[in-house]
Amino acid sequence: MKLLTGNDLKTGFVTWWTGADWSLHIEDAADVGEAGEAILAAEEGARRVNAPYIINGEQTADGPRPAHIKDRIRALGPTVRPDLTLKPADPAAGDWVI
């Protein structure tokens, strides 16, 4: 699957294209398929998200999972500070990254 991601203009937070809008949660990310470039061009024009780009991923039972570790770290948060991730209450959340 193809995922579209970037960083929110105001906060810099990692954000994912849901098919209609942007979400901080990768669970909401949509497979953009072949439409990625067109969405990317339109969203760059909207100037809500910085430097959006398309990545490879796979659909898993837990939802979309980026192919590269860098994007998995982006999706969750720093592996060395679980308290600062999007799932601070889940001690096993970091396993998803590695």
Add this chain to the structure above:
Amino acid sequence: MYKYDEYDHAMVDARVAEFSDQVRRRLAGEITEDQFKPLRLMNGLYLQLHAYMLRVAVPYGTLDSRQMRMLAHIARKYDRDYGHFTTRQNIQYNWIKLEDAPAILEDLASVEMHAIQTSGNCIRNISSDQWAGAAADEITDPRPWAELLRQWSSFHPEFSYLPRKFKIAVIAADEDRAAMRLHDIGIQIVEKDGQHGAAFYVGGGMGRTPMIAPLIKDFVPLDDMLSYAEACLRVYNRYGRRDNIYKARIKILIHELGADEYRRQVEEEFKHVKSLGIDPPKAEFDRIAAQFAPPPLDASAPDAIDRSDPDFAVWVDQNVAAHKAPGHAIVNISLKPIGGIPGDASSAQIDLMADLAEKYSHDELRVTHAQNIVLPHVRKADLYAVWQALDAAGLATPNLDLISDIIACPGLDYCSLANARSIPVAQKIATRFSDLGRQKELGELKLKISGCINACGHHHAGHIGILGVDRKGTENYQLSLGGSGAEDVSLGTITGPGFDEDGVVDAIERVTDKYLAERTEGERFVDTFRRVGMAPFKEAIYG
């Protein structure tokens, strides 16, 4: 401590106002990210993995308690309650919102700080010896010269768009605590025939192509220092490559020209530059130097230390250094608790260090390139009270220069350039070697980790260096041995094939075991490596 004059205030305030308007226009959608990016970078605002990152300059690593408290305030109000002290003696905040950036810069300006020239192809924050003004072995305090260079390089119109970034370090002792020869320009204040002058080493650096700076001039009269630096930069600015980012640093230019030809061109340029009157009149330098006058130390301070508390005695032996004044000492605060994140400090810890500086260290602190903090002027009689306060805050780890005093860049946990994580590796190594007796048996052992080839973690200069790489989407760690950023400067040599995260920890244990087996009396790890060479270590690692 240098205090801003009206010009400093005006320059910084004007920049805050200018950047505030640029942020407003960006948030309003009036300018694109491509237009805005160079503007935010000029103000130290990067976009990293999780958020914007703000890098704040700490000139030559020196700050007072008021400034330190402001760093804590920013961490608490605008970030996530911590800051990360860096190998460039700066501090970085990892969770900054763009809309908060103008207010942060205003807060910084209120305590004479800023984030200007902490990014971009300009002259970056001048670094120096963290023990400057206190070290028993220095011939003078190098910071007035560092401050002069700061003023000269700030908004220098000719050097705002260099071929690549440019880093300068200034020291004034034979012991190099600033990795001086691994800078674009390393200046050592030296003495010759009773006069002080500047030895210029030019063309050092780490990164993709590490090089040790050759000596370009052994003695530049201090009255000529700025003109000579200007000449060095001018030759670079004229001939440094702008067509290839990987060949754009001055080290590549000097390597390709040869040190002799570069020196010839600098000397020629210097004759012209000297006629321009760049060097300040003596009165102006004296005005700057007066602000670095030694603090009013207690001449009657007792020299004895009550070592009856064994934990305190261990800390004194490892983390306290000789001061030039009797009855005083230099306190090195380790930001490397076992299993912690190298260089990170919470806002409460930053506040505490500010309080201790105000109460016990003549209001001064230093940030070190090894990502630790220094209280430079502490009465020996106050050491126990300082230690107790540090210990209660988790800041009394007695591991300065031991294997767990690891330099590590933020790595892939935070940095958009990184290929692999650095911090988890540092944590695992520190945990493996957590026994203090074992660490002390290994002695001085500088271990440095970078998460990519840019080498922010100084891995080339580590007695043991680790470089994280991306091997087909998997983190892999290359090991190197024999580097040093000190006066015995050298570049590490790669041992061979890399390892996974746990494998590199095991490999380091085999390396240290081999060292213990091979060393002779008094040899540090790096001494043994230099004597016996790579072969026995390679055999120990790979069999």
